Amino acid sequence: MRWRAVPAVLATVMVWACAPEIPERDAPVERVEAIFDPSTSTIPLPNDAALQEGRLPALEGAGDATAAGQFAEFLTQLSGWLPSTPIEIPFSGELNEETLTEENIRFYRFEGDLEPLEIASIEALDSEGEGPVFVRVTPADPVVRGEQYAVVVTRDVEGANGEAVSEPPAIFFAASEEPLVDENGEPALDVLNDPENPGQAAQLEGLRQLLAPLFEAAEGEGIARDQVVMAFRWTVSPDPSALFDPVTAQVPLPNTAALDPDGTFPDSAGCFVDENSANGVLDRYLAGLSGWPASTPITLPLSAPIDPTDIGDDDVQLYRWLDDGSFERVDDVAVTYLEEQTDRCTGAVSPGYSLVLTPAEPLGDRERYFAFATRAIGGDGQGILPDVPMFMGMQPYPVVDESGSSLVGNFSDEQAQGMAGIQASISPMMAYLEEELGLTYEDMAAVWGWGTWSDTFVVFDPTVGSIAFPNAFLIDSETGQVNLPVPEGADPLTEGIINLLNQRRGFSTTAPGWIPVDGEVDPSTIDEDALVMASVAGFSPRVLPQEEYSVSYDPEWGHLVVEPTVPFAEGLQHAGIVTTSMLGTNGRPVQPTAVFALLRSTYPLANEAGESQVYLLDDATAVALEEARTAYSRLFTLAVVLPGGGFEREEIATAWAFTPEDPALLLQQTRARAMAALDVRGAVVAERFCDNELPNCNNDPYFEELSADTFAHPTSAGTQVDVSNLEAIYSGGEYDSVLVASPLGDVADPQDASARVGVTVMLPRAEQDAGDCVAPFDVVISQHGLGGNRWGGALMTANEVAAFPSCKATVAIDLPLHGGRSTAATSLHPAEAIPTSGAGFLTSDLIASKVNFMQASIDLFVLSRLIVGEAGASGLTPLFADTPYSGEELFSGAIGFVGQSLGGIVGVPFVTLEPAVDTAVISASGGRLTWILEGDDAGPSTIGGPILDALAGLGAVPGTFAFIRTMALVQWTADVIDPFAFAPFTTDRPRQNLAYDAGSDTFGPVTGDLCEETSECPEGWSCEAVSSDVDRCVELLPANQVMLQMASGDRTVVNRATEALALALGVSLDDTTFEDAPHSFLSTLNPTAEGFEAGQCAREQMGAWLASGMSGVAELPASLSASACLAQ
Structure with missing residues (x-):
């Protein structure tokens, strides 16, 4: 404040109205003089000589409806000087600034004796050529309320001309050791006996008495009276007040006014911001956050003690500022009065007074609050006063004009602008207080507002399991296995899935992962720079292109969801980072949580002795995080060298790493176990039903020679099937498969009904118009879909692949729980369709369903072993004993595969791991089994709907994050049988058998x-x-040649699942997508049924693909593209 601008009203309370007549003194005319001139209001300030009955005088305009008038009125309530009053001494001319030293201008605490105090600076202020020169003294430490101070200036201060500065008349007389009036109040000096100023001697005597203790104390300091050119003393206001003093950082907290201009936490709030240490890393992190921690104690500092019993129930209140602009009182707030303060950096305890507000319920992040205290907390009388910046912020009149210039002469533009900022921030609160509670600024000691952290945080909190997933943190370091916690109260399905996954030694290649976020993300900032995925081989990271993964986000989820669009490479460490180029909805970069900020530190969090090096961490926590920090250091090193420029530590809001396991290994090991069981068994051959049920197999009802070109479909009433290229059918075969005994891939070989599989074989016609087919025949395994049976599977394929010159035999089996293996079937070879075929194969018991998928693939592996046979003799050949075909080898051992729908889903893992197969046609199938269940934007699939309903009953409702998490665990569980996970090995990257x-x-x-x-x-x-x-x-297992067919708009296996499989296989759907065809178009054999034309073209595609692929390179003629074929 520019106290030297105090109006001339001060002159009426100073020592005289006009300058007294004094004798001439020996002094050069040009000598610079210290000024003590009340007539021009030019005196050293602050100065108790200017007080009026112990209070500051009422200035001109006090009480006017202006900010200046309100300030003037406020000053009259003070009994002393404001701590913020600058110490300024006026001189009549320019000074030799080299003589402005602490020796020549001394600053003291004055309590009877003089206690020298350090001075931070002494500077002569620019007078701009007019008026006096003011010397400003700035103490090293702020003055303390209620204490007295003094300044003494000696004659060693020189003017610019080198002459010693002289004292003003008032100080000349005040230095007298003798009274200036006698016992009758008359002047003791003739010079003071002036009839025109009869009271001047008494007034000067008042000044002498005020300064006498100071002169006496100065003499004790070795300063003679005649060496003093200026002396003054003052009392800092002892009035109890609610502090708002930015200089000493004593302001109500938390407080928007205490933040940096950009809204972030102030550097001054940290203890170690400038340190190159882990503590420095933490404090610099905190200083970069926007708003206040919700846990910040709500504190109102006070300048003096109060009686807490004076605090009424409504004198101190806390409000939540709602999004609609209204206010809601926070109930149940405890108000505690403290008489000590603890330095949070040093722990030192010192006297200090404050009120602390503690709500019963914790405050929330991204919320706004305000609090207030009335003057009544100071008791009777005027109570407790606001500090000046607080008062000026609460009073309703402008403090600055439109250009930002101060409207109160006592304040600089900068000071006034700060007060205007307070005024703007609390004006809604002040309006609320007056309108709703009837309280005006004159009733208030303090009103302050703040917002809790408004940043969006990328969460990393291992203590509660809230971390990016999948994550190497979830691998048990001792066992090497996944260690997912089972949530308390988890339903049996979730518990079973997690227990099963905890047997794994790595993570999924196909399941989505997620990154928890606290707060909302601006979706427009989620791009390739904001979330980066990479795979790491050694020290050579490969940034995954955006085509290989997708990022989705919904504020309701509280997570970013990352989903691979092609499977992650198994066995390679993968890493992800979220960078600060991603923004929250407040427009600021997303922030790491404090723990992750410490993991970014290049400084240790604990020393070798296990002692914490971070003030907020205990030793045990610091040691644990130090291990994590060391582990993370490689990630940060790799982030810097990422292709495209890399990222520094400070740019990373979170990072995580995980290693996907080989999804095909479990089924491959299960197959190996099954093959070993077959080795123990000996010969692996098919048997005829009649061998066990009839005295002999003469006239076997399951063998049929075909003479006509059509055949009545046994399980599709009314359908006549084209069999013009077929010669014979054997439908009563069966064999013992190997039983999958557990979801972990254990097997058993009971060789009983539990593992018995029915088989049908169809032979090509020997004499055809185009040429003759001659045994041995290559074999095509044709697998039916969900709810079907082996008759449907065989007939959809057999006639097409039997045509000359392909001349292939077809073999079909029932999937588990289908056809003759249905729970309702009474025979492996039912004479008609079983209505409940497929029931129980795919249910909400997803672990049991997984075993069914594994069993289906094992049945096909055993079938292949049977077809190939031993020593050139196929295990299918015994089915044709006692027929015209006995005695000749009918089958070559070369195998192709056709799978429709579910048949294709179990077929992709089969062809991937079966060394005898290298060509396949997969129709109306897909990958990502969870996608098949979920469906698409149009809704769930027809097979997924009932399962999703069951999951919803367990709390996993589509559209929620709980659903995403559940389906991720399901997908991870299904990796081991999912075509999408197997696809990279199917057509490329062949494996060892x-x-x-x-x-x-x-x-x-x-x-x-x-x-x-x-x-x-x-x-x-x-x-x-x-x-x-x-x-x-x-x-080595062969790289398969795969053709994939799709029906556009398929609601059973939705297109996105088929497209995902195509992408993973690296095959195109351009020529094999059939518009508006039904899901089961490949097996639509009735010429009058919808989809027959599409089915006929699809079967022709199948025949051409298998014929070319099983003899060399698979090709699809252009004439057989879906569009060209259907146009014919």
Whole structure:
């Protein structure tokens, strides 16, 4: 405040009205003089000589309806000087600034004795050539309310001309050791006996008495009276007040006014902001946050003690400022009076007075609050006063004009602008107080508002499991297995899934993951720079292109969801980062949580002795986080070298790493176990039903020679099927499969009804118009869909692949719980369709369903083993004993595959791991089993609806994050049988074939002869090291040639699931998508049924693909593209 601008009214309370006549003194005319001139209101300030009965005088305009008038009125309530009053001493001319030293201008605490105090600076203020020169003294430490201070200026201060400065007349007389009036009040000096100023001697005597203790104390300091050119003393106002003092950082907290201009936490609030240490990292992080922590104690600092019993129930209140602009009182707030304050940086305890507001319920993030205290908390009388900035913020009149210039002469533009900021921030609250509670600014000691953290945080809190998922933090370091916690109160399905997943040693290649966020994200800022995924081989990270994963977000989820669009590469560490280029809805970068901010630190969080190096962490927590920090250091190193420029630590809001496991390994090991069981069994051959049920197999009813070109479909009434290329059917075959005994891939070989599978075989017609078909025939396994049976599976394929020159036989089996294996079936070979075929295969018991899928694939592996046979003799051949075909080898052992719908879903894992198959047609199937259940934007699929309803009953409702999380766990569980997860190995990246050694319970590659190079091995084998010193030929699984067909608009297997599978397989759907065809178009064999034309074209595609692929390179003629074929 510019106290030197106090109006001339001060002159009426100073020592005289006019300057007294004094004797001439020996002094150069040009000598600079210290000024003490009340007539021009030019005196040193602050100064108790200007007080009026212990209070500041009423200034001109006090009480006017202006900010200046209100301030003037406020000053009359003070009994002393404001702590913020600048210490300024006027001189009559320019000074030699080299003499403005602490030796020549001394600053004291004055309580009878003088206590020297340090001075931060002494500077001569620019007078701009007019008026006096003011010297400002700035103490090193702020003055304390209620205490007295003094300044003494000695004659060693020089003017610019080098002459010593002289004292003003008032100080000359005030330095007298003798009274200036006698006992009768008459002047003791003739010079003071002036009839025109009869009271001047008494007034000067008053000044002498005021300063006498100061002169006496100065003499004790070695300063002679005649060496003093200026002396003054003042009392800092002791009035109890609600502090608002930015200089000492004593303001109500939390407080918007205490934030930096950009709304972030002030650096001054940190203890270690400038330190190169973990503490510095933490404090710099806190200083970058917008708003206040919700846990900040709500504190109103006071300048002096009060009686807490004076505080009424409504004298201190807390309100929540709602989004609609209204206010809601926060009930049940405890108000505590404290008489000590603790330095949060040093822990030092010192006297200090404050009120602390503690609501019963914690405050929330991203909320606004305000609090107030009335003057009544100070008791009777005027109570407790507001501090000046607070008062000026509460009073209703403008403090600055439109240009930002101060409208109160006592305040600089900068000071006034700060007060205007307070005024603007609390004006809605002041209006509410007056309109709703009848309280005006004159009733208030303090009103302040704040917002809690408004930033959006990317959450990393391992203590409650709120971290990015999947995450290496969830791997048990001792067992190497996943360690997902089972939520308290989890339903049996969730508990079972989690327990099953906790047997895994890595994460899913296909399931979505997520990153928890606290607050809302601006969706427009979610791009390739905001969320980056990479795979890491050694120290060579590969940034995943956006085509390989998608990011979705809904504020209701509280998570960012990351979903691979092609499977993650198994066995490679993957890493993800969220960067600060992602913004929250407040327009600021998303922020890490404090724990992750510490993980970014390049400084240790604990020392070698296990002692915390972070003031907010105990030793145990610091040690645990130090281990994590060390583990994360590699991630941060890799982030810097990411292709495209990389990211520094401070740009990363969170990071996570995980390693996906090999999704095909479990089924491959299960297959290896099954093959080992077959090895123990011996011969693997099909049997005829009649061998067990009839005395002999003469006139076997399951063998039929075909003479006509059509055949009545046994399980589709009224359908005549074209069999013009078929010669014979055997439908009464069966074989013992190997039983999948657990979802972990254990197997059993009971060789009883539990593992018995019915089989149908169809042979091509020997004599056809285009040429003759000659045995042995290649074989196509044709697998039906959900709810179907092996008759439907065989007939949709057999006639087309039997046509010359393809001449292939067709083999079909019932899927588990289908056809003759249905729970309602009384025979493996029912004479008609079973209405409940497929019931129980895919249900909300997803673990049991997973086993059914595994069983279906194992049945196909055993079937392939049976077809290939031993020593060139197929295990299918015995089915045709006692028929015209007995005695000849009918089957070559070369196998192709056709799978429709569910048949294709179980078929992709089968063809991926079966060495005898390298060509396949998959129709109306898809990948990502959870997508097949979920459906698409049009709703759930026809097979998924009932399952989703069951899951909703467990709390997983579509559209919620609980649903996303549940389906992610389901997808992870299903990885081991999902075509989408197997697809990368199906058409590319062929694997080693796997064998199982039951004796040692170990797995290893199928090996052959010793070798030195691959050229010595059979085709499809590779020479590889099988031990440290032995190389052998190792069997590789073939890369399959796959054609995938789709019906546009399919509601059973929705298109997005088929498209996902196509992308993962690397195949195109351009020529194999049939518009408006029914889901089961491939098996639509009735010429009058909807979809027959599409089915006929699809079967022709199938025939051409298998014929070319099983003999070489698979090709689809342009004439058979879906559009061209249907146009014919």
